[in-house]
Amino acid sequence: MRKVVNKVIFFVNSLVAFALLMSYLLPYVSPQTFPLLSVLSLAVPILIVINVLFFLYWAILLKRKMLLSLIVLILGISHVSSLYKLRGKSSDEIDNTLSLLSFNVHAFNRFKWIDSEEIPKDISSLIRQENPDIFCAQEFYHNPDIDFSQYDYKYDHFHHKSQELALVIFSKYPFLNKGSLNFKKTANNVIFADILLPSDTIRVYNVHLQSHGISTKTNDLAKADSQKLFKRIQTSFKKQQSQAEQLIAHMKSSPYKNIVMGDFNNTAYSYIYDKIKSENLQDTFKEAGKGFGKTFNFELFPARIDFILVPDDTEVVAFKSFDLELSDHYPIFSRIKL
Template identity: 70%
Template sequence: MGKLINKIVFLINSIVAFGLLLSYLLPYVSPKTFPLLSVLSLTVPIFIVINLIFLIYWIVLLNKRLILSLLVLILGFSHVSSLYKLSGKSWDEEERGVTLLSFNVRSFDRFDWIGSGKIPQNISALVKEQNPDIFCAQEFYNNPDTNFSQYPYKYENFNNDNGELALVVFSKFPIINKGSLHFKKTANNIIFSDLVINSDTIRVYNVHLQSHKISSNTDRLANEDSEKLLKRVQTSFERQQEQAEMLIKHMDASPYKNIVMGDFNNTPYSYVYNKIISNDLKDTFKEAGSGFGKTFEFDLFPLRIDFILIQDNIEVLEFKNFDMELSDHYPIFSRIKL
């Protein structure tokens, strides 16, 4: 009986291992070519976790079938390290570097989704406590209860018809140039600011790629029409590809080192992330983070869809994210050395 059970378990293991192996190709598959396949990039964390469970199962039984999941996980080491990092990076506290914070503030809980009543004040307090040199905010709403007066320089850009939600770059360094990529027919956008830091100039992109409008609550998600949901996500993936291509073209023309911060609305296993980071950038979480690095509240599994990406020749000193209920996203922080 035990042998039969193990055969069935191994059959399921083989299917899941093949699924994970197939997912390794997703970063190289254009959403415009295979939009349905691109949607599968959202499920990669599930495949990784299930393969880890199978690996532990076979290890406990001292069974040679452990080789299958072990081999697949080793082949996709970069995928596994994108999901979870065992330890962060230690740094000399005397070396302050330049500090960065990115946060989708979800209009400071404008419609009381969280029910705290103090979200604008709490986010202001977080930013004041962390005191980043550069703070990129997405879904920014001009709330009278916020206070970011510590920043002498600011670039705020609205890309929607009602002029309410914005992308904002707050900076302690002078902004000598700024602009927007002006996405059409959407409130999502990318803006950039050229900042003078000592004798150097850095271009900072604040990114908010196309939203899927997927609920983080599994009950509400289950009640959605699956066909409509799938079509909407496929369309948003295609639009993200167009937006990422605009960003890459703009970065290619940049005369400065580039830093990309913000909400990608996509995972590190996606075509969009892979195309952007392939442009001589590196992921500060993978360089210095620890744990799951979760940046979005989702019931099923930890999602990392917000990133701070820096030029390859810039050193990452520190990375951390904050498990604080201030939005449906979590703020991320990095310290770098130019």
């Protein structure tokens, strides 16, 4: 009986290992060419965890069978390190550094998604406490209780058709130029600002790529029509590719070093992320983060869909994410040396 059970378990193990192996192709397959495979990028964290569990299971019972998941995990070591970092990097060094913070503020809890009246004040307190040189906010909404008065420079752009939600770049340093990519037929967008630092000039992009419009709750997902759900995600991934291509074309015309930060609505295993990062950028979480680095409150797994990407020749001094229930996203912070 045990042999039969182990055969069934190993068969399931083989399917999951194959799925994870297929996911390694994601950065090379565009969503517009093969949208169904792109959906797999959302499941990569689960596939990694399951393969780790299978490896441990076989390591205890039948060591020779543990090789399947072990080999697949080793082949995708960069995927594993994108999910979890054992060691981070932290420094109290402030001189000659630039601090960055990105946060999808979810309209400051406008519709009471969180049972608290203090969210706008709590977010304001967080930003004052961390005091980043540059703060990029997504889904920004004018609320009388917010206070970001420590910033002398601000660029907001209300691309949403209601003219209520905006992307905003706050800065302690002056803007030389600013603008919006103005994506068509969507509330999502990218804005940018050329910022004059004491010793350099940089271009900062605040990104909010196409949203999927799916619930973060397991029960809601279970009740959803799976066919419609997959179709919606495939459509949003195709839009993300188009938006990413517009962003990359704009980045190529930049006369300055680029910093890209914000809500990608996609994971570090995706074609979208890989193409943007390939523009001579590095992921600050991979360089200095620790743990899962989750940025989105998704019940199924610790999702990391918000990023701070900085030039390859930049030293990443520190990175941290905040496990604070102030939005459906978690803020992320990084300090760099240009």
